[in-house]
Amino acid sequence: MIRLPDSGPGDEADDTAKPHSPEEVETLDLRAPRYTSYPTADRFVEAFGPDDYAHNLAAREMSLSIPLSVYVHIPFCESLCYYCACNKSITRNYSKAERYVQSLLRELSMVDAQLGGDRRLLQMHWGGGTPTYLREQEIRRLMGAVRERFCFSSNGEYSIEIDPRTVDTAKMGLLRECGFNRISLGVQDFDPDVQAAINRIQPAEMVQSVLNTARALGFQSTNFDLIYGLPRQNPAGFVRTIQAVIAMKPDRIALYNYAHLPSRFKAQRLIDMDEMPSADTKQEIFHLANEMLDAAGYDYIGMDHFALPEDSLANAHRTGRLHRNFQGYSTQPNCDLVALGASSISRIGNCYSQNFKGVGDYNDRVSQGILPTQRGIHLTRDDILRRALIMSIMCQGEVDKDSFEITHLIDFDSYFASELQALEPLRNMGFLSVEDRRLVVTPTGRRKALRVISSHFDRYLAEHQSRAHFSRVL
Numbered sequence: 001m002i003r004l005p006d007s008g009p010g011d012e013a014d015d016t017a018k019p020h021s022p023e024e025v026e027t028l029d030l031r032a033p034r035y036t037s038y039p040t041a042d043r044f045v046e047a048f049g050p051d052d053y054a055h056n057l058a059a060r061e062m063s064l065s066i067p068l069s070v071y072v073h074i075p076f077c078e079s080l081c082y083y084c085a086c087n088k089s090i091t092r093n094y095s096k097a098e099r100y101v102q103s104l105l106r107e108l109s110m111v112d113a114q115l116g117g118d119r120r121l122l123q124m125h126w127g128g129g130t131p132t133y134l135r136e137q138e139i140r141r142l143m144g145a146v147r148e149r150f151c152f153s154s155n156g157e158y159s160i161e162i163d164p165r166t167v168d169t170a171k172m173g174l175l176r177e178c179g180f181n182r183i184s185l186g187v188q189d190f191d192p193d194v195q196a197a198i199n200r201i202q203p204a205e206m207v208q209s210v211l212n213t214a215r216a217l218g219f220q221s222t223n224f225d226l227i228y229g230l231p232r233q234n235p236a237g238f239v240r241t242i243q244a245v246i247a248m249k250p251d252r253i254a255l256y257n258y259a260h261l262p263s264r265f266k267a268q269r270l271i272d273m274d275e276m277p278s279a280d281t282k283q284e285i286f287h288l289a290n291e292m293l294d295a296a297g298y299d300y301i302g303m304d305h306f307a308l309p310e311d312s313l314a315n316a317h318r319t320g321r322l323h324r325n326f327q328g329y330s331t332q333p334n335c336d337l338v339a340l341g342a343s344s345i346s347r348i349g350n351c352y353s354q355n356f357k358g359v360g361d362y363n364d365r366v367s368q369g370i371l372p373t374q375r376g377i378h379l380t381r382d383d384i385l386r387r388a389l390i391m392s393i394m395c396q397g398e399v400d401k402d403s404f405e406i407t408h409l410i411d412f413d414s415y416f417a418s419e420l421q422a423l424e425p426l427r428n429m430g431f432l433s434v435e436d437r438r439l440v441v442t443p444t445g446r447r448k449a450l451r452v453i454s455s456h457f458d459r460y461l462a463e464h465q466s467r468a469h470f471s472r473v474l
Helices: 022-028 050-062 094-114 136-149 169-178 192-197 204-217 235-248 266-270 279-295 312-318 359-367 381-395 401-408 417-422 424-428 443-448 450-455 459-464
Strands: 068-074 120-128 151-162 182-188 221-228 252-257 299-302 305-307 323-325 328-330 336-340 345-348 351-355 373-378 398-400 432-435 438-441
Touching (some): 050 094, 050 345, 094 136, 169 204, 204 221, 204 235, 235 279, 299 443, 305 312, 323 381, 381 401, 398 401, 424 432
Parallel strands (some): 068 336
Antiparallel strands (some): 336 345, 345 351
């Protein structure tokens, strides 16, 4: 096992990033949702359709002042990354993207015609696929249409995912000119052997060049996405990657556990299973990365997210203002989310709605003048209070029972009696405690067991016992 330098004389001992014990592995080695929503998307039903979505858009007129977030899904990529589990379309036929952008503009117009209430836009994110697959004309048209319908804020967060292989200085300048102020770079791993194994070659120098350009243009924040558990990865190689990342000093880092689900994602069938790291090697890589990021001064936010102490995400974490949505952790309050494009999921009031996943189906529905909603769900009272509880665990790491009872008019210990009993093994292992009527996730629990603790309050998971389509916690 690779050893890192000992802590300095002023550092406190910290066991939160230590490898899992055999007992912990037995308890935590299961599949669980990442809880970017509750209920999770697998609980959506096709009985929820376009009329339901339109009704909820219009009902915003009757709500208190609730700001908005917008998500735009761009599914196109020029080449296939073997690890990818995103909804994507691999093509070099740009006319497909041109037609798709036309559909996005039509969907936006249909949403605009129904949408009531506050038009303040506090957050926007373009994801994919590869949003930077789009050319200048389509980027300008799409961003212009969004600006026509929503009121951008001086402190809003407007981000875009970037494949470093698809941008140059001119395109980066275009993104900044259009109003994006944050970027997320798909790095995954700097090891050339790993990049070859996943069919994504991008030297560290390329990423450094994009980062330098972003800083020169005044982007406020940069995130690096990293993945551990990829083929040909080993501790020594990933240590070199983390060293390079620390030297580049992005504001935020997401360290994702690779979820190998080849039965669901065909691209992953191209990965040679003989080259996959063992479970023990994965855990060693993860804990080494945690230790290195801690030592470099990054704050641990939750799940697999880190941020520099001066970043707004770290500040939100320290002050209890952290939120969670489909893009992960956020500093913005719980906005209503308007999502555009194939497979995208909106959250309006107490409902979720998801568009058709296939680009063809999506284009067809929009061309008929019909909102492309394929399925969704109206939240019950139980869904609403469980969502609040799970998000409190995921974001703040604690739940105040008295405040929760006042807000939701329940007796906490009675309502969640079976869940609290099921949590006892995790409590005995030091992952959570009960302090003065507060359910508190310990620092070790935040690192190792956040998803597992949250999943105990997931009524749908308890009823159906189906976890096969979720990623593994370890």
